[in-house]
Amino acid sequence: GQNIDQPTEMTATEGAIVQINCTYQTSGFNGLFWYQQHAGEAPTFLSYNVLDGLEEKGRFSSFLSRSKGYSYLLLKELQMKDSASYLCAVSGGSYIPTFGRGTSLIVHP
Amino acid sequence: GAVVSQHPSWVICKSGTSVKIECRSLDFQATTMFWYRQFPKQSLMLMATSNEGSKATYEQGVEKDKFLINHASLTLSTLTVTSAHPEDSSFYICSASHPLGEGRDTQYFGPGTRLTVL
Numbered sequence: 001g002q003n004i005d006q007p008t009e010m011t012a013t014e015g016a017i018v019q020i021n022c023t024y025q026t027s028g029f030n031g032l033f034w035y036q037q038h039a040g041e042a043p044t045f046l047s048y049n050v051l052d053g054l055e056e057k058g059r060f061s062s063f064l065s066r067s068k069g070y071s072y073l074l075l076k077e078l079q080m081k082d083s084a085s086y087l088c089a090v091s092g093g094s095y096i097p098t099f100g101r102g103t104s105l106i107v108h109p
Numbered sequence: 110g111a112v113v114s115q116h117p118s119w120v121i122c123k124s125g126t127s128v129k130i131e132c133r134s135l136d137f138q139a140t141t142m143f144w145y146r147q148f149p150k151q152s153l154m155l156m157a158t159s160n161e162g163s164k165a166t167y168e169q170g171v172e173k174d175k176f177l178i179n180h181a182s183l184t185l186s187t188l189t190v191t192s193a194h195p196e197d198s199s200f201y202i203c204s205a206s207h208p209l210g211e212g213r214d215t216q217y218f219g220p221g222t223r224l225t226v227l
Contacts, residue, residue, distance in 0.1 A: 033215060099152045
């Protein structure tokens with residue numbers, strides 16, 4: 001089976017940087033995904049990591065350490081519209097991702 | 110590219126009736142689609158994997174006779190909630206596999222269908 005753990009809620013200030021952590025235990029590993037989900041909407045794809053290291057995509061970066069079962073999503077220059085739930089999902093041996101509960105990020109002025 | 114649509118976006122029905130939800134990949138072909146259910150402030154729970162031209166694979170605890178899935182073409186999968194009850198009220202989301210490159214896939218999600226059973 002798979003177990004994914006991420007903080008329930010985080011708050012940050014507009015313009016700041018925030019790091020959302022995700023730890024996982026999985027049998028087999030075929031990649032880790034981050035999705036953004038605004039309230040009442042479906043998730044949208046942000047990033048995919050399968051090798052160790054940092055993947056940068058604009059204001060968002062995602063890091064993976066397979067040996068530690070650890071990933072983080074880094075959001076820079078936070079904007080109010082970044083207030084959303086961020087879902088960590090791990091693809092194990094079956095290639096079908098299992099989703100964590102999500103981290104609700106609140107950005108305040 | 111990689112747009113997935115869902116219809117209807119919301120539906121209210123009476124207890125005991127059946128509701129059909131459609132999921133379409135608009136600009137790509139999806140051999141595999143997934144159906145999720147999400148309760149408020151909860152994670153996405155995978156209900157079933159839908160493969161074009163074959164029977165769906167249901168997750169443990171999901172009644173296949175209650176949640177009927179049909180993946181009749183490479184761009185359309187349907188979920189029918191039969192004899193709906195108030196506890197079936199939830200946000201139902203479909204997704205379709207799309208290539209990321211290098212033999213990897215990601216999922217693109219439909220906008221979701223909010224079902225309320227009275």
